[in-house]
Amino acid sequence: MAMISELQAPPRDRLSRARTLHWALVGLLAVCSLASLQVGATDITLTTLLGKLATGETLGRMERVVLLDIRLPRLALGALVGAALAVSGAAMQGLFRNPLADPGIVGVGAGAGLGAILAIVLGALLPAWAVGTVGNQLVPVAAFLGGWGSTILLYRVSTRGGRTSVATMLLAGIALGALAGALSGILVYIADDTQLRDLTFWGLGSLAGASWAKVLAAGPLIALSLGAALMLGRGLNGLALGEATAAHIGIDVQRMKNIAILAVAGATGAAVAVSGGIGFIGIVVPHLLRLASGPDHRALLLNSALLGASLLILADVIARVVIAPAELPIGIVTAVLGAPVFLWILLRRRGLVDT
Amino acid sequence: MSLHATGIRVRYGHRDALRGVTLHARAGEVMAIVGPNGSGKSTLLGAITGTVPHEGRVMLNGRDVIGQKPWALAAQRAVLPQTSQLAFPFSVIEIVRMGLQSGTAGDRPGVALHALRRVGLDGYADRPFQDLSGGEAQRVMLARVLAQVWAPVAHGQPRWLLLDEPVASLDIAHQLQVMQIARDFADAGGGVIAVMHDLNLSALFADRIAVLADGQCIATGTPREVLTDAMLSRAYGCTLRVSALPTADVPFILPHAATA
Numbered sequence: 001m002a003m004i005s006e007l008q009a010p011p012r013d014r015l016s017r018a019r020t021l022h023w024a025l026v027g028l029l030a031v032c033s034l035a036s037l038q039v040g041a042t043d044i045t046l047t048t049l050l051g052k053l054a055t056g057e058t059l060g061r062m063e064r065v066v067l068l069d070i071r072l073p074r075l076a077l078g079a080l081v082g083a084a085l086a087v088s089g090a091a092m093q094g095l096f097r098n099p100l101a102d103p104g105i106v107g108v109g110a111g112a113g114l115g116a117i118l119a120i121v122l123g124a125l126l127p128a129w130a131v132g133t134v135g136n137q138l139v140p141v142a143a144f145l146g147g148w149g150s151t152i153l154l155y156r157v158s159t160r161g162g163r164t165s166v167a168t169m170l171l172a173g174i175a176l177g178a179l180a181g182a183l184s185g186i187l188v189y190i191a192d193d194t195q196l197r198d199l200t201f202w203g204l205g206s207l208a209g210a211s212w213a214k215v216l217a218a219g220p221l222i223a224l225s226l227g228a229a230l231m232l233g234r235g236l237n238g239l240a241l242g243e244a245t246a247a248h249i250g251i252d253v254q255r256m257k258n259i260a261i262l263a264v265a266g267a268t269g270a271a272v273a274v275s276g277g278i279g280f281i282g283i284v285v286p287h288l289l290r291l292a293s294g295p296d297h298r299a300l301l302l303n304s305a306l307l308g309a310s311l312l313i314l315a316d317v318i319a320r321v322v323i324a325p326a327e328l329p330i331g332i333v334t335a336v337l338g339a340p341v342f343l344w345i346l347l348r349r350r351g352l353v354d355t
Numbered sequence: 356m357s358l359h360a361t362g363i364r365v366r367y368g369h370r371d372a373l374r375g376v377t378l379h380a381r382a383g384e385v386m387a388i389v390g391p392n393g394s395g396k397s398t399l400l401g402a403i404t405g406t407v408p409h410e411g412r413v414m415l416n417g418r419d420v421i422g423q424k425p426w427a428l429a430a431q432r433a434v435l436p437q438t439s440q441l442a443f444p445f446s447v448i449e450i451v452r453m454g455l456q457s458g459t460a461g462d463r464p465g466v467a468l469h470a471l472r473r474v475g476l477d478g479y480a481d482r483p484f485q486d487l488s489g490g491e492a493q494r495v496m497l498a499r500v501l502a503q504v505w506a507p508v509a510h511g512q513p514r515w516l517l518l519d520e521p522v523a524s525l526d527i528a529h530q531l532q533v534m535q536i537a538r539d540f541a542d543a544g545g546g547v548i549a550v551m552h553d554l555n556l557s558a559l560f561a562d563r564i565a566v567l568a569d570g571q572c573i574a575t576g577t578p579r580e581v582l583t584d585a586m587l588s589r590a591y592g593c594t595l596r597v598s599a600l601p602t603a604d605v606p607f608i609l610p611h612a613a614t615a
């Protein structure tokens with residue numbers, strides 16, 4: 001064989017460029033985080049904060065509460081949810097070999113929505129003592145269980161003889177979504193006005209209820225799921241060549257599917273449970289990154305986590321300031337900003353979707 | 356060392372695609388599998404590579420493939436599918452490198468570029484795969500396969516190229532180039548199994564030919580043994596005239612009539 005060393009690396013190595021992007025995105029995340037800590041009903045600017053730290057002056061009680069008990073958990077939750085949705089989107093697009101797949105494709109969205117609606121409408125029927133104990137955790141818990149339930153159902157339906165068919169999963173997901181939609185419709189029909197309002201806002205998503213309790217409940221599951229998803233890079237690359245070729249180059253395709261589905265159900269399920277329905281992050285973020293630095297999943301997944309976290313934090317800042325002192329549901333912000341970006345991408349790069 | 360498939364049966368629904376096929380390929384040889392459309396050639400490769408559920412046994416270098424990990428198999432054999440597909444806009448070099456990632460002896464810097472040069476695609480590294488012509492795309496896939504098992508012998512064991520119609524959409528020069536790659540791989544100690552439709556190329560480059568018809572292997576042997584008027588009309592159901600190439604001692608097939 002010819003000398004291996006005589007050839008240089010190709011002029012443009014997109015993988016190393018994508019890995020450089022990691023650092024730029026870490027910077028973006030830092031900037032968005034700082035903005036999120038400063039913006040809100042009480043102004044706590046970084047300069048005042050640094051000034052106080054420099055002069056040794058302690059933070060006021062009010063400032064400490066706002067910063068530590070309100071803004072910091074909200075920031076953490078936003079980062080977790082954004083990363084969860086974006087990485088889940090990238091993983092599902094890789095698994096379904098389709099840039100239009102979104103995290104909800106494994107049935108999490110439909111099931112979680114049904115669970116949330118059930119909790120909102122039927123939760124009112126609970127005796128007073130029960131409401132006292134489960135209280136406002138009822139909706140997140142029901143959404144989470146609903147999401148997992150539907151994912152497990154979809155997985156069972158589309159797995160035969162130890163092989164999961166993603167095509168079957170896609171179709172069954174549509175059927176399940178329709179069914180969940182119909183059941184939700186029935187519940188909407190019997191809901192009263194307050195419940196309807198709750199339902200609508202749940203569907204639009206929000207980080208307003210952020211607390212350390214929610215961060216602690218969702219954080220470990222999201223972190224674990226993302227950790228698992230980030231290891232799928234090479235397998236998802238191979239899958240772009242088809243399942244047979246992926247197996248031929250040494251990928252355990254079924255194991256990869258299992259990990260991907262579990263990770264996405266875990267990350268998205270937890271994210272939806274604590275923040276409601278937040279759209280477009282899962283589709284737009286991986287798309288933008290593929291345009292910027294190519295489709296290699298070994299870099300795409302981590303970049304998606306970073307950009308997803310940054311954009312969701314940014315969207316939350318916008319949601320807090322546009323109609324201050326009131327707040328916009330964050331799902332509205334992500335849709336208003338995300339949908340045009342998405343359409344623009346489709347217009348510019350039709351080729352991406354046709355494949 | 357060899358690749359030995361014994362008693363391979365494949366059923367698709369109620370139809371038998373393969374009815375007990377036995378194939379014995381030796382390292383150091385190019386084996387061509389020929390036969391009419393639908394005779395089960397791709398299915399046989401699928402069974403050998405484990406992507407098509409089957410009955411029967413496949414021994415690779417003396418070990419049953421069942422129970423071996425996907426990455427262990429990937430280090431021993433690479434597979435070129437009859438049709439290739441690609442989701443997402445990967446570049447040519449990114450695709451060729453996918454073959455490398457099995458983390459074995461082939462994983463050395465520069466192998467992907469050498470594989471591209473080998474198939475005559477120098478300078479294509481950064482082109483988007485989707486923009487390539489059909490023949491160029493097929494050669495990129497061949498480069499990916501070559502990169503995966505770049506050294507024909509690794510750790511004292513032969514490696515295998517399993518190629519499903521490697522020259523199907525190539526021009527005549529590239530057909531010869533690709534067959535020469537297969538020949539060189541075998542001469543260096545590796546094993547090659549190639550599904551072929553071009554009988555003349557098979558006669559020129561293959562050490563042995565297996566003829567598949569209707570899910571059965573009806574003949575195996577050297578080109579001179581297998582490529583006879585009678586065998587070919589039996590396999591293909593048309594009349595072919597076999598003569599000998601004047602310059603070399605290999606059969607040469609001329610199409611003659613559409614019916615036997």
Ligand SMILES: Nc1ncnc2c1ncn2[C@@H]1O[C@H](COP(=O)(O)OP(=O)(O)OP(=O)(O)O)[C@@H](O)[C@H]1O
Nearest residue numbers: 367368372390391392393394395396397398399437
């Ligand atoms: N997934 C499948 N489901 C059902 N039948 C199949 C499937 N794949 C192949 N077959 C059938 O099995 C038979 C053998 O197919 P195979 O692809 O192995 O043929 P082949 O010899 O490779 O043909 P060609 O020269 O056209 O590539 C054909 O009749 C085909 O229709």
Ligand SMILES: [Mg+2]
Nearest residue numbers: 396397398437
């Ligand atoms: Mg075939």
